[in-house]
Amino acid sequence: MVRKVMEAATAVAEGVKLCKPAVIPLYPITPQTHIVERISEFVNDGDLDCELIHVESEHSAISAAVGSSSSGVRTYTATASQGLALMHEILFVASGMRLPIVMNVANRALSAPINIWNDHSDSVAARDTGWIQLYVESAQEAIDTTIQAFKIAEHNKVMLPIMVCLDGFTLTHVYEPVDIPQQGNVNRFLQKYKPSIKLDTKKPVTMGPIGYPDSFIHFKNQQKEAMLNALQIIKKINSEFNSKFHRKYGDGLIEMYNMKDAEYAVLCAGTICGTARVVIDNLRKTKNMKIGLIKLKSYRPFPVDSLINACKSLKGLAVIDKSFSFGFEGAFFTDVKSTLFNEKNKPLVHSFVGGLGGKDINTKDFEEIFNKIIKTKKPICEWLLKE
């Protein structure tokens, strides 16, 4: 194992290199550019033997990925923001055709007004496309999750595409110490991809045919089952990864921090979890507050059972969304509430929306959130707008 200080985008590219995809269609977009630039360098230097396809748009990038994955080879791509929005149509095709494409999303706001900084609007808007979505907190988690993603996606009980979402700039462009796994260990962890069905002139098949009203719903039912299987497979692969590389991220679906005796907690995803950890340590030490963090790692499939267990003894839970469903509320908030709705012992759930378009959610914001949810007896719904 090699420990190096590197940019998270580089770490992701190193992870992709270790997984040896055969085809990478790519189209650069801020803040994903550093990932595909590093990958292009690897290919140019002869460190990675793969077919790079320079396409004319993200719609073409994901379409090319659908084509190459159909032919039965490991396929990777990466995008962000407007690029992910442009892919939207084909995202459904990839999941409907059950193609295990792995894609990194460098989370960034959507226009207008035009904004290149981080929030989760782009990937949350692609929530219902049938893709598995995993959110990561650190450069180490980004590389580890990218390696795991190939194994999860290609598992014969899953066969679904995966988005590994990392925060634009606040993670992609940040330098951190990273353990790069050795190629041999990755080879043992991630076997060669052997699809059960592929496009092959020797054994012709039809992919992407019409689905009549009588059969269409059954294919969608299969997708639903595959997503439910993914809940178990993600957990299994997380612990398998731990036994080989000695690193794990909660149960693979959610990660809990100081939750054993916690009465109040925040739930969030991505890099702000790091800020939350610092505030929790601080307030526990200075004010003896019984507080904790639930880090949402897998957003789709939604970790219902893990979450219910985590919230059993809580009195209050603040859900922090870095995206918003206009006309209603934050998407994480909606899902957490509906998960807990039929439970007997459930916390009061509060909503805080912040960090849109790269606005910082800092330690002071977290302190205020904890103070507010401990004091209140009524649910709070508010936006973090202060300077």
Add this chain to the structure above:
Amino acid sequence: MNKTKMIIGKKHKKCKPHKINPGAVVTEPGSSIINKTGSWRSLRPEWDKKKCTQCMSCWMYCPDCSIPVLNNKRIETDFEFCKGCGICAKECIFSSIVMIKEKK
């Protein structure tokens, strides 16, 4: 061939979810032959054998495979698949194909 039949929706009631291939993959080749697609035609290409020079333009331009060829010569249009798009009539410079109203 059973799987193919289920996907193209011919025998609806026998369709069971566990028999359907994930991703809607049809593993039997040639399934489009069973799936007749000529039923929604509102115009019908009428071919005049006498005017036809066998130039094969219609065969080349047909977006389906509705103009069968036998011994290097085109024969009557395959109406089980012809959707009546009219491209053959448009492309025929000898006016040997005319579109007429389909009677059902």
